[in-house]
Structures are given as C-alpha cells and as structure tokens.
Amino acid sequence: MLQEAITERVLHAALETGGDFSEIFVEDKRGTFLNMIGGTVEKAVSGRDFGVGIRIIKGEFFVYAYTNDAREDNLIRVARAASQAIRGNRRNITFDLRRSIIDDKHKIAVMPHAVSKKRKVEWMRRAHESAKEYDSIISQTMISYSDSVQNILIANSEGLLAEDQRSYNRLGIGAVAEFHGDKETAFLGPGSFSGLEYMEKLDIEFYGREAARSAKTILHADLAPAGNFPVVIDNEFGGVIFHEACGHGLESAAVARKASVFADQLDEHVASPLVTAFDDGTIPNAWGSLNIDDEGTKTKKNLLIENGILKGYLIDRLGSLKMGMVPTGSGRRESYKYAPVSRMNNTFIAPGTSAPEDIVSNTEFGIYAKYLEGGSVNPATSDYNFSISEGYMIRNGKIAEAIKGATLIGKGIDTLKKIDMVGNNLGLGIGMCGASSGTVPVTVGQPMIRVSELTVGGRGEM
Template sequence: MIKKSVAENIIYAALETGGDFAEIFIEDKRNSTIGMIGGVVERALAGRDYGVGIRILKGEYSVYAFTSDDSESNLLKVAREAAQAIRSNPIDLTLNLQNKVVQNKHNILVQPTAFSKGQKVEWLRRAHEAASSFDPVIVQTTMTLIDTVKDICIVNSEGLFVEDRRAYNRMGINVIAESGNDREAAGFGPGSFGGLEYMEQLDIEGVAREAARSAKTILFADHAPSGNFPVVIDNEFGGVIFHEACGHGLESHAVARKASVFADKLGEYVASPLVTAYDDGTIPNAWGSSNIDDEGMETQKNLLIENGILKGYLIDKLGSRKMNMAPTGSGRRESYKYAPTSRMNNTFIAPGKSTPEEIIANTELGVFAKYMEGGSVNPITSDYNFSVSEGYMIRNGKLAEPIKGAAIIGKGIDTLKKIDMVGNNLGLGIGMCGASSGTVPVTVGQPMIRVSELTIGGRGGNA
C-alpha cells in the first residue's frame, strides 16, 4: 500500500522536531449497504474510503493528523506540519523497516463480491417474510445488510511494516408490533468478522421470528415493578453491563488519568470470587477480533479478573508510556481519521458451574433480564443504568409473567461483588462501541448470572 522508501521519508520528516516515535496508518475500506423496509428495497449504497493517518509521540504527548491525499509530497507536508507541535532535540534514528508476517487466525472464505445484489436482497426478503408472517401484530419490518472489506498498513519508527485485511458482515433485523395505540420494537444484528460464508450459514428465518416473538411479548407485557430484587441476567447480550460498567474502566486511557474506579486496584478483590473475565481479540472470526490491533501489535487473550481479583488492564502504546506497563494489543480506532486508544475487543465473563435451570430455581422472587438495551455509565464511579427490553418476573423459582420498561440501576464495582451464581452457558453478542477513537466492532458476553440485589425502576408498583 506504500513503498518502504516513501514511508521512511515520512517517518524521518515526522521526527525532525524531536518526536521519539512516529507511525503511519493507511486504510482502504470498501462498504456495501442494502436497506429494506416492509419488504421493499429502499436503498443500495456502495462506497470507498481511503486515507492516511500520521501520529507522533514525545514521551506522553501525542500529535495526530490525517489526509486522504497519499501523494508523497502531501504526506511529507502533513508530517512536518504535525511535527511543529513538538519542539525538542531530534533523535538519532536509522530506519530498517522489516515486513512483519502475521498468522491469519480469521479466514475469509467468501468475499462480498462473490454474491450479487440480487442474492443479498433475497436474504433480506427471507427475513422480512419470516418476521411479518409470525403474527398479525407485526406491522413493520426494517432489514439491512452491511458488508465491509478493509485493508490496512501500519509502519512505525521502531521498524514495523505490517499489512492486514479485515472483512465484516452484519444483518440488521428490526420489527415493530402494534395493538391499539401501543407499539413495541425488537431487533437483532447478527454478524461476523469474516466472509459472507457466515450469511450462508445463518438461520435468517429463525433470527427474524425471534425478533417478532420478542416484540409481541413486550407489547403485551406488564410494566415492571420498582424496588430492590435479585436479578438474573441472561447470557450473550447481558454482557453489555460488564462491558459498560467494568470494561471501560479497565482501559488505560481512563486508568492512567485515575478516571476509573479500578485505578490502582491490581491484585485487589473487585468482584465476587465466582467471577473470572477476559478480553480476547484472538477468537476466530468473532466480531471484535483481529489479527493485529491498530498499532500493529498482535492481539491476545488478556486476563482481566481472576476469581474476583483484578489482574490486568487494556493498554495501548500511549497508555503503556503513561502507566509504565506493557501494551496488550488493545490499541483500536474506527478509521484513519482517529488516533488509536485502548479499547475492548471481545470482553466476557467466563462460564461457571451452575446451570440456567438451577439459577432460576434458586431465586424465590426476582427479575429475569432476557434481553438488554442501551444505557449509560460513569466510568469514574461505575454508576450505571440500563434498560431491559424483554424481562420476566421470577416467582417461586419459576419464570412468571413478562415485564417491560425495567431499568436496572447500580454501581459496576458493587454489582460485580454481588454476583452469587454464574452459569455454564457462555454466550457472545455483537455490537458497536463508541469512544474517543471512534466506533469499533466489539463482542460482549457472559453466561447467565445472578446478582443478589439490584435496584429496578419500573412503573408497575410493587411486585
């Protein structure tokens, strides 16, 4: 994607004013999006985004610039202009760029171009027909299919020269159920870090019917009660609570600034002894995986919490300098327009020994959160609130009536300590995470867990 001689000239220019590290990030991304509403194709878009980012470090200070003009003259100009923010003695540097060979752990068997638009539209139509025919209360469907292929190249002043290809595909399935003046929505977005072989294998009708079933259930559900209850959170998408209320607090850009409740707590109990958690960027074809992070380091499986004890943080190169700790392959960015920072990949609580049936049976009165929606969290304090999109009351150790409108309110570090049962059914759900380096694909996950007590906000009065 760039000649080594050109890359060397750019790095030398970036370090002319005294920077001690320079990096070039090149990205060539091709996107395709097809959208369908009510069984009718509303849009079919394709595009390409290409550009170069240049980063310069001096100690703990960072400068970043980007451009879509990759001519050598312009890149030299951008590098020198960015370097003006640093005034120090130039370092003595002799570059010897070496191609880094990275093992590909994530096969791309079927390229997006292998399927015509007509074939992709047929996948969307199948989802629409399965959802709309599920029940007369389903009044609207919205389906999307997105596929992306991204080629990147990373070069830096430490001699790194590495290239990688990344492919993503995802189907969005959203439905609306209506009865009288009441309307409720539900949806799922299955996808993969890999080729379109995933879509060939996906049970499209099954996912669409599950979205319709969930919307119908929510439509006729009672409003959730309010009060303090044991809360059982299902696997897969329930992991969003750990991601938001804990994971962000373990990223070095927060920890290094002491803007995290988990700062300076390595080796301390921060969770129940039942809790072990990882962030793993190496899971084959998982949504948040990659061969290398966006600083060129190979991704790895990072142990965060072991039997309740905090074992590690997620650290990028700049965070490594600030914390005097080794990077963990966690530097990520949305595109060449963003400087990288520490981010999660595939973050999950490891499975325990209890079965889901045992967890429910051991809960006399409580709330079961089957599917979670969005929420908010303060990483400094770990205070959070999340919405339960589909939930149920638990009565006498059995699932009872469905509920809606439940808000779970708590503090992340307290919630982790109140986990008193961990299931054996680990599930992973995919999503997008936004932060200072843009929006990146992430996986959230956990087995079913029970929290001994959480505050539930609802309009249904007493349980």
C-alpha cells in the same frame, strides 16, 4: 498500499522537531449498505474510504493528523505540519522497516464483492418474511445489511511494517408489533468477522422470528415494578453489563488518568470469587477479533479478573508509556481519521458451574433480564444504567409474566461483588462501541448470572 521508501521518508519527516516516535496508518476500505423497510429496498449504497493517519509521540504527549491525499509530497507536508506541535531537539533516528508475518486466525472464504447484491437482498427478504409472517400483530419490519473489507498498513519508527485485511458482515432485523395504537420494537443483529460464508450458513428465519416474538412479548408486557431485587441476567447480550460497567473502567485510557475506580487495584478483590473475566481478540472470526490491533500489536487473550481478583488492564501504546506496562493488543480506531485508544475486543465473563434452570429455581422472587439494550457508564465512578428490552418477573422460582420499562441502576464495582451465581452457558453477542477513537465492533458475553440485589427503575406494581 504505500511504497516502503515513501513510508520511511514520511516517518522521518514526522520526527524532524524532536518527536520520540512516529506512526503511519493507511486504510483502504470498501463496503456495501442496504436498507429495506416493509420488504422494499429503500437504500443501496456502495463506497470506498481511503486515507492516511500520522501520529507523533513525545513523552506522554501525542499529535495526530490525517489526509486522504496519499501523494508523497502531501504526506510529508502533513507530517511536518503535525510535527510543529512538538518542541524538542531534532534527532537523527535511523530505522529499517521490517515486514511482520501475520498469523491469520480469521479466515475469509467468500469475499463480499464475490456475492451479488441480488443475493444479499434475498437474505434480507427472508428476514422480512420470517418476521412478518410470525404473527399478524407485526405491522412493520426494518431490515439492514452491511459488509466491508478493510485493508490496512501500519508502519512506525521502531521498524514495524504490517499489513492485514479485515472482513465484516452483518444483518440487522427490526420488528414492530402494534395493537390498538401501541407499538413496541425489537431488534437483533447477527454478524461475523469473516466472509459471506457466514451469511450462507446463518439461520435467518430463526432471527426473523425471534425479533418478532420479542416485539410481541414486549407489546403485551406489564410495566416493571421499581425497587431492589435479585436480578438474573441471561447470557449472550446480557454481557453488555460487564462491558459497560467494568470493561471501560479497565481501559488504560481511563486507568492511566486515574479516572477509573479500577486504577491501582491490581491484585485486589474487585468482584465475587465466582467471577473470572477475559478480553480475547484471538477468537476465530468473532466479531471483535483482530489479527493485529490498530497499532500493529498482535492481539491476545487477556486475563482481566481471576476468581474476583483484578489481574490486568487493556493497554495501548500511550497507556504503556504512562503506566509502564506492556501493550495488550488493545489499541483500536474506527478509521484513519482517529488516533488509536485502548479498547475492548471480545469481553466476557467465563462460564461457571450452575445450570441456568437452577439459577432461576433458586430465585424465589426477582427479575429475569433476557435481553438488555444499550446503557451508559461513568468509568470514574462505575455508575451505570441499562434498559431491559425484554424481561420477566420471577415468582416462586419460575419465570412468570413479561415486564417492560425496567432500568437497571448501580455501580459496576458493587454489582461485580454481588454476583452470587454464574451459569455454565457462555454466550457471545455482538455490538458496536463508541468512544474517543470512534465506533468499533465488539463482542459482549457471559453465561447467565444472578446479582443478589440491584436497583430497578420502573412504573408498575409488584
């Protein structure tokens, strides 16, 4: 993507004012996006995004610049301009770029460009038809399809030279249920870090029907009551509560600044003894996986919490410098336009020993959250709130009437300690996570869990 000699000269130019470290990130990304409303394709876009990011680090300070002009003279000009923010003595650094051997754990069998748009539209139409035909109450569908192939090159003044290829594909399915002017929407978005062999095997009709079923259920649901209740949170997408309420607080971007309740808590009890949690970037073809992170560090399985005791953080290069800890393969960025920051990959609570049916039957009265929507968290305090997109009351140990409009409110560090049952049914769900280094694919996951008490916001009666 860039000749090695050019890469070396740009890295040297970036260090002319005394920087300790310089890095180049080159990205060449091609992708397709299709959008279908009510069975009609409304948008079809294909494009290419190419550019180069240059980072310089001095102590714990860094400067970042980027360009989409990869001519050598321009890259050197950008590197030198960025280096003007560094004040130090010019150092005569010599290095020899050594190409890394990448252990590719995430095989691609069918490249996206090898499949016609016609075939991709057929997948979308199957999703539309399965959702629309589920019930006459489904008034509209919104189907999207996206794929991308990202080729990257990372080189730095420590001699690293690594190249990798990443392929993503995703099908988004939205269904609208409508009755007497009231409308409710449900969304599912299966996808994979792989080639289009994933789409060929995907049970598209199941996801179409499930989106429609959920929308219909929400439409006819009662308003959720407000109060403090035991809350049973299902597996797969329920993992977003751990991702938000805990995961962000374990990223070195927050921990190094002491802007996290988990700072200085290593080897301390931060959760129930039933909770063990990981962030694993190596799961084959999982949505949040990578062979190497966006700093060129190999991803790994990072133990975060073990039997309730905090065991690790997610650390990028800057976090490593500030905290004196080894990088964990967690430096991520959306594109060449962003400097990398510590981010999650595939974050999940490990399975426990309880059967899901036992968790429900042991809950006399409470709330069952089948699907959670997005939420927000303040890592400094771990205060969060999440919306339950599809939920139910639990009465006499059984799942009862559907509810809507429920919001879970709490502090992550308190919620972790109140988990008193952990299921044996680990499930992983996919999503996109936004932060200072842009929006990146992540996996959230957990088995079914029960929180002994949570504050629930709602407008209904018990």
